[in-house]
Amino acid sequence: MTAGFLRRLGPGIAIAATGVGAGDLAAASACGFRFGTALAWSVVVGAALKYVLNEGIARWQLGQGQSVLRAIVERLPRPVSWYLLLYLLLWTPAVAGALAAACGIALNAIWPALGVAAWGSVQAAVAAALVLAGGYRLFEAVMEGLMALMFIAIVGSAIWLRPDPAAVLSGLVVPHVPDGSAWVVLSMLGGLGGSVTLLAYGYWIEEKGWRGRAWLPTVRLDLGVAYALTGTFGVAMVVLAAALGETAGEIGGGVSFLVALADVVGGVLGGAGRGIFLLGVWGAVFTSMLGVWQGVPYLHADFVGALRGEAGTGSRSRYRAAVVAIAVAAIILVNLGRPLWLLLGYTVVGALFLPFLALCLLRLNAPGGPQGASLGNRLVSRLLLWAALAVFLLLGLKEAGDALFPAAGGT
Secondary structure, three states, X not given: OHHHHHHHOHHHXXXXXHHOOHHHHHHHXXXXXXXXXXXXXXXXXXXXXXXXXXXXXXXXXXXXXXXXXXXXXXXXXXXXXHHHHHHHHHHHHHHHHHHHHHHHXXXXXXXXXXXXXXXXXXXXXXXXXXHHHHHHHHHHHHHHHHHHHHHHHHHHHHHHOOOOHHHHHHHHHOXXXXXXXXXXXXXXXXXXXXXXXXXXXXXXHHHHOOOOHHHHHHHHHHHHHHHHHHHHHHHHHHHHHHHHOOOHHHOOOHXXXXXXXXXXXXXXXXXXXXXXXXXXXXXXXXXXXXXXXXXXXXXXXXXXXXXXXXXXXXXXXXXXXXXXXXXHHHHXXXXXXXXXXXXXXXXXXXXXXXXXXXXXXXXXXXXXXXXXXXXXXXXXXXXXXXXXXXXXXXXXXXXXXXXXXXXXXXX
């Protein structure tokens, strides 16, 4: 029964593993350091908002037999397509370089036989080889295995620290916004669960053979488990940080912070605890890399195919070329450093992607549109999409403003 259940959940496990990265875990840890478990509820609500977006993506795919990206290009005004193209062109190399660096830092902390750039380059090449040689079935199996590793390492570490069950339960079920936590709450609501990689889910359910509206209950179960896992990882990091009791002044960011956090974990749980936690950190960053290497080339191939009027989701040769290009960009950037213009452009344009996606889903899945009453957005879906739009827009504007005017950025 367990094996059959897991086989039904492959794409969801992949989307969860891809969407939980080092930055998300570090942000959740920072939240736990500053506010204890009081904001654990915001992690759960944030995971639910990402579920709403991805369920809308899947509903369109199952109802129309067409990717959301293809629908954006073919059915929405042309400027919408050009924004998406600009985002992909900036996002892809910026994230590829960041993931290579993160993977390099994580593996160097576990086994310092190679430097950060060398480890990052090796893992970028290995991820590309896995995608090109193994296809979707191997990708799904690897993601499930690494997700199990992450669960044992990160959730296990949080439990090992023996948190106060009453405090954790209160933080989960009693929404509370302590003084000075408003932006942290918004970050938790919008942080976990990925951004453009949400679009990969439509291609993964296509690879799985889930076609037609009859698969909608399966997709909803798949995504429900996926975002339950996403929320679990976020809550575990909040609980872990709260249990360690560090001060806000010691908070850093990104995977380097998680490596430093591993030393704190080791001081409490010993060398074994440190090693287990680091394996979970590496699993989080490598699954994000593997998910991007496997899923994002679909977007590039499909976009070109849509512009050329080709059927399907783009040619396999174009897909393979995109995989190689992403890996090469990652290797170059992790060795040479990412240019400031690329980071700035990616931050400003990318900050508005999630509200952009919410608006597209409100339009495409409108009850009076091609989805009809059966698969169109019902009242609850519309309300949740508008809530997601408001949260992500507010966060996006702040992120873009902080990038353009760093001296005026908030805390």
